[in-house]
Amino acid sequence: MSDRNRPPHAGDPTTAPVTARASALHAGAWWIWALGLATAASRTTNPLLLGLLVAVAGYVVAARRTDAPWARSYGAFLKLGLAVIVIRLVFAIVLGSPIPGTHILVTLPEVPLPAWAKGVRIGGRVTAEGLVFALYDGLKLATLLVCVGAANALANPARLLKSLPAALYEAGVAIVVAMTFAPNLVADVQRLRAARRLRGRPDRGLKALLQVGLPVLEGALERSVALAAAMDARGYGRSAEVPRAVRHTTTALTLGGLLGVCAGTYGLLADQGAGYGLAVLVAGLAAALAGLWLGGRRSVRTRYRPDRWGTRAWLVSGSGAAVAALTIWASSYAPQALHPPAVPLTSPQLPLWPAASILLGLLPAFVAPAPAGHRTPGRGSRAVAERDAPAGEAPPPRRRATATGEPGAGHPTHTPHSEETR
Amino acid sequence: MIRFEQVSVTYDDAAAPALQGVDLTVPEGELCLLVGPSGVGKSTLLGTVSGLVPHFTGGTLHGRVTVAGRDTRAHRPRELADVVGTVGQDPLAHFVTDTVEDELAYGMESLGLAPDVMRRRVEETLDLLGLATLRDRPIATLSGGQQQRVAIGSVLTTHPEVLVLDEPTSALDPGAAEEVLAVLQRLVHDLGTTVLLAEHRLERVVQYADQVILLPAPGAAPVVGDPAEIMAVSPVHPPVVALGRLAGWSPLPLSVRDARRKAGPLRERLAQLDAPDAPAAPEGTAVTGAEPASVTGLGVRHGRVVALRDVELSVRAGETVALMGRNGAGKSTLLRTLVGMHKPTSGSVRVGGVVPQSTAPAELLRHVGLVPQEPRDLLYADTVAAECEAADGDAAAAPGTCRALVSELLPDVSDTTHPRDLSEGQRLALALAVVLTARPPLILLDEPTRGLDYAAKARLVEILRALAAEGHAIVLATHDVELAAELAHRVVVIADGEIVADGPTAEVVVSSPAFAPQVAKILAPLPWLTVPQVRTALRETP
Known part of the structure; x- marks a missing residue:
């Protein structure tokens, strides 16, 4: 414990400090880093580069994630990525692929379709080229997912809220609460399916899942209502008195700004009007931002220990940005290496410089604060053990007839006096 | 501190009022215990103090509830958040954030306190509740007793004048329950907080109460008074009170300590009798x-x-x-x-x-x-x-x-x-x-x-x-x-x-x-464990 409370730079200033509230990395830095990797992934279909990106993200997660519950989501994202690849391949096999190929692996029986479904094919030839193309494509999507998963595991999503503009805070809380809804729902489903066993009904299978649906939804709703009551009683949504003129200005700016954004976007997308479209879009954005800023005056909220954006945050976000920028640049000077062709089949090469630039993404594994030692969550912690031991520990049964004859002796710990002097 | 004036509450779809004829005052700095059988409106009464009844639950409230001079009819729960802290039955339903420190700060952030004030109060509260070593822990990984303490801490940081708790110890083991009660005791004694709590496990709390409000039956007017007086007539009472009533002790002892002082004659009398039959486990079930x-x-x-x-x-x-x-x-x-x-x-x-x-x-x-x-x-x-x-x-x-x-x-x-x-x-x-x-x-x-x-x-x-x-x-x-x-x-x-x-x-x-x-503690070293055992023994040899 004493190690963790040490100021971050007490020792050697070059070693990363241990994660604690004071030295925690800004959540935004992790997201910028992860989005940088994701941008890089979106620019290439080279399986070796994509694999390298996944490895970089995985290494950083393994080195720097804490044992908090949200940090455990990384495995789920990995599985999701694998599922995406599998689904993409299955589609390529069953529905065929537009990629012309010569290496036929297998020919599935083709389902005859009516004339109006001319463009669609079910079954038929499965070519190696088509499969390889689908694999690269799926791998790209999976890498994107893994990058997002890494950000999720490394940065507490709720901490990002602290960096939102004040006017958006309450909407943000609603989103975060909604996000915790899903894990709670899953836990409820598991509990209730297990409970079916107690009624002598099978606890597996689709039917079991469907039958617990209603009770699960009821429970989730009740919990939401209880949370809403607790939040209300704790001052959620208190607002300051704002002069009427300011309120109206806020409304006008926000609404006008959003209208401007819509009109501007339409202008940009339409055939004519690209000229004024950009101007309207920028003006609309500015007005909407001003509205948000003014709206923030209605909120009385203050922020407790917001994350600080320090040198380490610059380094972490910078490494992600560098990976993105270098890969985008590489796609202009080495488009072939970043997009190995599926037709004709060639084994992909690992281009040296793009690979080296991706390795820059490993920087956070060394500069970000390290997770505090391997503490087992729950009752394993020393603090718990110390606190609960005297009450919960049951001495071996001894005969009642002791010298004092007072089995209850020596436990006035809960009388008011000893509490006052503590 | 809290004043109820002719309060009655009727929920929308109910035929009879859930609460009726409540007319009482809870003075500042008292630990006030709300007792009564299930379903008499204890939670409703607690809800009227924080304003959740009727603002959140719906229903009609007649009469007037004032907390620290604020009328709950005119103030919504969020506007009472700086004077009333509420902790419900399930601490997990109370948490908005996911780590201990953020949870303690949440209420203060809503009230818009200055960052340095928040920091100081969080540190004080961590110490007061013995949570300092848990400050960075995700709440989901804490034990029940720790969660209950975090829930209490999270409403304490706003320095409320009134603390309202619904069954704070029901889900806890005896050790954790004592921990939570020790904290409440400390708040009342050191900080002058007014505490209003409802609890079924009276054996754990009744000796700490300064005043007891008894809701005897649904819709019946509450009886308010000194804990010993109320316990003498209450339909719900802990074993120590049951033993006291059985032995005819007056004033009625509420704690094991007081009861032991009075129990001398009873112990002597019981020592003459045969020890109670331990509920014998059946033998030979092959x-x-x-x-x-x-x-x-x-x-x-x-x-x-x-x-x-x-x-x-x-x-x-x-x-x-x-x-x-x-x-x-x-x-x-x-x-x-x-x-x-x-x-x-x-x-x-x-x-x-x-x-x-x-x-x-x-x-x-x-x-x-x-x-x-x-x-x-x-x-x-x-x-x-x-x-x-x-x-x-x-x-x-x-x-x-x-x-x-x-x-x-x-x-x-x-x-x-x-x-x-x-x-x-x-x-x-x-x-x-x-x-x-x-x-x-x-x-x-x-x-x-x-x-x-x-x-x-x-x-x-x-x-x-x-x-x-x-x-x-x-x-x-x-x-x-x-x-x-x-x-x-x-x-x-x-x-x-x-x-x-x-x-x-x-x-x-x-x-x-x-x-x-409790009975074993009072009668030790005699082997009686429960009031019914003592009652049977005394009845057999009058």
Whole structure:
């Protein structure tokens, strides 16, 4: 414990400090880093580069994630990525692929379709080229997912809220609460399916899942209502008195700004009007931002220990940005290496410089604060053990007839006096 | 500090008011205890103080409630947040953020306090509640007692003048409950906070109260007064009061200490009498074949956490065993392993001769039944009658079996009632009836007295005694030492996944201060454990 409370730079200033509230990395830095990797992934279909990106993200997660519950989501994202690849391949096999190929692996029986479904094919030839193309494509999507998963595991999503503009805070809380809804729902489903066993009904299978649906939804709703009551009683949504003129200005700016954004976007997308479209879009954005800023005056909220954006945050976000920028640049000077062709089949090469630039993404594994030692969550912690031991520990049964004859002796710990002097 | 003036509350769809004729004052700096049987409107009364009733729950409030001079009719809950701190029954439903430190700061952020003030108060509160070592921990990984303390801390940081708590110790083990009460005591004494709390487990709190508000029956006006005076007439009272009333002590003692001082003559008189018959466990049950439960060398792990280690336990027919131990010690895991919800990582579990985790649920039902901590989990149908029919079907029992059991346990429940509209005790009885439909020789109950008042508990004790007498083996996991003393032949104490004590109730509970029932503490070294035992002994020799 004493190690963790040490100021971050007490020792050697070059070693990363241990994660604690004071030295925690800004959540935004992790997201910028992860989005940088994701941008890089979106620019290439080279399986070796994509694999390298996944490895970089995985290494950083393994080195720097804490044992908090949200940090455990990384495995789920990995599985999701694998599922995406599998689904993409299955589609390529069953529905065929537009990629012309010569290496036929297998020919599935083709389902005859009516004339109006001319463009669609079910079954038929499965070519190696088509499969390889689908694999690269799926791998790209999976890498994107893994990058997002890494950000999720490394940065507490709720901490990002602290960096939102004040006017958006309450909407943000609603989103975060909604996000915790899903894990709670899953836990409820598991509990209730297990409970079916107690009624002598099978606890597996689709039917079991469907039958617990209603009770699960009821429970989730009740919990939401209880949370809403607790939040209300704790001052959620208190607002300051704002002069009427300011309120109206806020409304006008926000609404006008959003209208401007819509009109501007339409202008940009339409055939004519690209000229004024950009101007309207920028003006609309500015007005909407001003509205948000003014709206923030209605909120009385203050922020407790917001994350600080320090040198380490610059380094972490910078490494992600560098990976993105270098890969985008590489796609202009080495488009072939970043997009190995599926037709004709060639084994992909690992281009040296793009690979080296991706390795820059490993920087956070060394500069970000390290997770505090391997503490087992729950009752394993020393603090718990110390606190609960005297009450919960049951001495071996001894005969009642002791010298004092007072089995209850020596436990006035809960009388008011000893509490006052503590 | 809190003033109720002719307050009555009627919910929208209710025929009669939930609360009526409340006219009382809670002075500043008092610990005020709200008592009464289930369903008399305790939670409603607490809700009117924080403004959640009627602003959040709906309904109509007549009269006026003022807190620190603010009328709750004119102020919404969020506008009372700086004077009233509310902690509900379930601390998990209270948390908005996910780490301890953020949770403590949340209320202050909503009130817009300056960052340096927030920082100082968080540090103070961490120390006051002994949470400093847990400050960075995710709330989901804390034990029940720790969560309850975080919930109290999270409303304390705003420095409320009034603290409102609904059953703060019901879900906690005796040690954690004492921890929470010590904190409340400290707030009242050192900071002058006014505390209003409702609690069923009076044996834990009544000696700390300065004033007691008794709601005797639904819709009846509350009785307010000195704890000893109210306890003398209250329909709900802890064992120490029951013993005091039995012995005719006056003024009525509320704490074990006071009672011991008065108990000299009673102890002398009881010492002359024969010791009470320990509820003898039946002997020689080989006739029925396989033992209801036998566990050898059992180990269970949840991921990397070892939940149970090398557990040996056997339960005979007709025997009642109480599993005790702190929150998270592994009691529920042991019960769930007995119905096959967890797969043992080592050792073996046999229930009536079969291996629970590899037996089909429909077959297992004939060997063992578990009433889970939340009985609602067992109930799916939308009327009591439908639930009973389904239970008959599940257990392949003759139609009407379950309904007959329900009528026995709950004489006044109609067929069309929705299980959700039952009270906590009624729901437990319904779940028990559903489980009993298959007549399992082994019945498991997880924390059955949570949320039950003394009357419901007494009924439960009768039911379980009758079942044990019919030859059912019963295992119950409980924090309630009074229940264990009254019911169990044997007590098994689990700590950190291991069995640390296993023996006759009288020996095990009395040897541990945390698990000793009040009567045993008062009458020690005499072997009486419960008020009914003393009453029987005194009646036999007047």
